[in-house]
Amino acid sequence: MPAASVPSSSAASADESTTAWALAARGGDPDAIDHFVRALHRDVIRYVAHLSADPQAVDDLAQDTFLRALGSLHRFEGRSSARTWLLAIARRAVADSHRYAAARPRPADTADWRLAVELAQPCGLPGFDDGIALLDLLAALPEERREAFVLTQMLGMPYAEAAALSRCPVGTVRSRVARARATLVALLAEAEQAAPAALAVA
Template sequence: MLSGQTPLPDRLTILLDRIDAALAAAGERLATGFRDELIRALPALRTFAMSLCASAARADDLVQETLVRAWANRERFIPGTNFTAWTFTILRNQFYSEMRKARREVEDAESTHAAGLTAAPDQEHVVALGSVMNLIGTLPLPQRQALLLVGAEGFTYEEAAAQLGCQVGTVKSRISRARSFLVASLAQDASSLGFAGL
């Protein structure tokens, strides 16, 4: 882990240890640089996965699968291109594959029930943040992706457009619509969220 980064979940740390063992066994100097790129991309991958998934565990699984796929296809990466964008594409494609698979499966009734549970009254700030995250989760996927890439990850509009495979104007439009929806929804629910003056 690089200094200044948040600790990684144990499952991701174990996966990185396995990659290190494979490097040592193969003696690949070039692969070590690839591993370093993977580590640098982890925080952004994790944030992007969290924006797509409802749970941290599912997001970590998605990141883990992305790391495995990126490692298996490392020969396909073109040096000098945007490594983070390449791994984001792998993550996004994996997410879409999982979504298609999930549509064919029966929804778990317990997880649906658990999602509707409320927090204790003394955790109002947690409820407020949860409400904002829930609102972000209701955005159409293209709007949510654009908003989180620019707003949370710090991508420029141009970088986000390249990552999402669309025009810069489309990214700006998606972000504008997403922000308008969030502001209107928060203003409507301001009293229940504990925000005065929205």
């Protein structure tokens, strides 16, 4: 299975750096704000793409997330990492968009969140094809297991923070990740067995 997880040491270091930028940005420092947004933009895009049922809305949801965050940045005290704080805001932005969409007719209902995630990833880099294959496999997971896997294995979030964000016990997150991993391994094995057969038929 393609390696998608972020090493815990580098993830912790990135979280510390991003949190420092967020704290510095509270006073309106434009450089700090720019670093804060740039450091977390990709994580927000990937997370809202996972949560949203409308890939066309991903950019708007990400923008809404940052607008909300910047508007309340003066209240951020660094008790959690800036990434956890921001992804919680992203979750609320997506939930609000779902409530708004449910209150009015929708012309179409597209559930392909994978397209938005694919578009958010740079093409031509090593591992890009593996990343797309992983997204295909992730689509087969139940939503709660997929969220736990995305948060901890793809975004590198500590289990405790993922549990706080998902509003469930740490043990539940660990169980969901373990089950997601087992399912992905089984699906990958099936895909690898099917590939030679498909080539033989071709």
